Amino acid sequence: MNKIPQVVLIGRMNVGKSSLFNRIAKRTSPLMLDYEGVTRDFITENITWQETLFTLVDTGGVSLKKFEDPIIEKVRQQALALAEQADVVLFMVDASVGVLPEELELAKRLHKTGRTVIIVANKFDKKVAQEHLEECKRLGFDVVVPISAAHNQGVSELMDELIKLLPRKKIQKETTKERICRVTLLGKPNVGKSSLMNLLLNRERSIVTEIAGTTREAVSETLQYYSQTIQLTDTAGIRRKKKVEGELEELMVKSSMQAVRTSDIVLLLVDAQDGRLTDQELKLAFYAFEQGKAVIILINKSDLLSDAYTKEQWKYHREEYEFFYKKIETMNISCENGDNVGKILPLIATVWERYLHEFSSDELTSILKQALIRRPLYKQEHQLKIYDAQQVKSGPPTIKLRVSLPQFFGERELAYFEGVLRKNYELKSIPIEFISVKKKGSV
DSSP states (O other): OOOOEEEEEESSSTTHHHHHHHHHOOOOOOOOOOTTTOSSSEEEEEEEEEEEEEEEOOOOOOOOOOSOOOHHHHHHHHHHHHHOSSSEEEEEEEEEOOOHHHHHHHHHHHHHTEEEEEEESOOOHHHHHHHHHHHHHHHHHHEEEEEEETBBBHHHHHHHHHHTTSOOOOOOSSSOOOOOOEEEEETTTTTTTTHHHHHHTTOOOOOOOOOOOOOOOOOOEEEEEEEEEEEEEOOOOOOOOOGOOHHHHHHHHHHHHHHHOOEEEEEEEEGGGGSSSHHHHHHHHHHHHHHEEEHHHEEGGGGGOOOOHHHHHHHHHHHTTTHHTTTTEEOOTTTTTTTTGGHHHHHHHHHHHHHHHHOOOHHHHHOHHHOOOHHEEETTEEOOOOEEEEEEETTEEEEEEESEEEOOOOHHHHHHHHHHHHHHHHTTTTOEEEEEEOOOOOO
């Protein structure tokens, strides 16, 4: 199968690359702030324009100046490496200020790649920026397109110019109903999410440093595990609300929670050295479960768990939250030395199969009716009855119960039926949802 053409957005910090990316991708990012360097990891989206399909890549702001900051260095390396692989590079400059010396240097680097380059002169205003538009010719590329990403001016013209330079790759209709398994990595800052993402992809996708909070936007990548396509999303670290500092971090948290809501499986990464799940981590796990997401807990840095006290802490914590751990798959791993990392994708595949499991209506009805015979349930002197049970949705499994008195099938009663199903089926890590409806003609 032919590779989808790749178009890479590159430029210095704060010229508007992410604004253009979101405009073309028709996405609303919670991280559209007027701060330098908000984007760090690259973000991708498949785009179709006039029946031409391509992958658009937004990169972090490139600076060719020398910095002590290892993140700025990694962002630059990543962006330039992506430009070298691109079919077309969109080199964005700020038309309101003109071409800067470091952009002339970046242009030299791009010339050396031999790639096709379009100069995108953003923030263009005819009254102010016309002379700066002329400066763009100094960069040495044939095509210069003035736009205003913020006001959606010139973007259609840019797209028209772009597809002239791309090989035609039309969208093919899906030949399979197989769903993509969407997996989100969640956890506090610096717990190892980006390292794990890179290990699972077997390459450096997310920027990794010892500095907490390196990942800012939720970034996604797909991989193939046998016949199953898995979309992995790395998110910004989430801290307790009291510790969230400033508007940018608050929006990073919102971006992460949005990623949870659009996922199927959440990998909650925690630090073994903490001796327990923190209150915040428990809340995240419960939140994901309540949102109908499968949850797997990965206890990272388990190779550093040597002292008896911390091990004892974990033991007590598991006993205290036994009701929770019974429902959830957990695994000790080490991103540093690779312990158990090879078991994660097989576990994801197993949990995904459970998530999409389809129950026989006759079997469901029989199991739940038998449960009520063994342990009758009463509410306000009324005996509760189930007439039949039917699965109405998978991912997660959703069971419709036709009952005598739906108003009496509350949280406690449904928790009992959930426990019955978990004893009869392997549903670890899977939330189960119930809908109670009154059977017609029942009293």
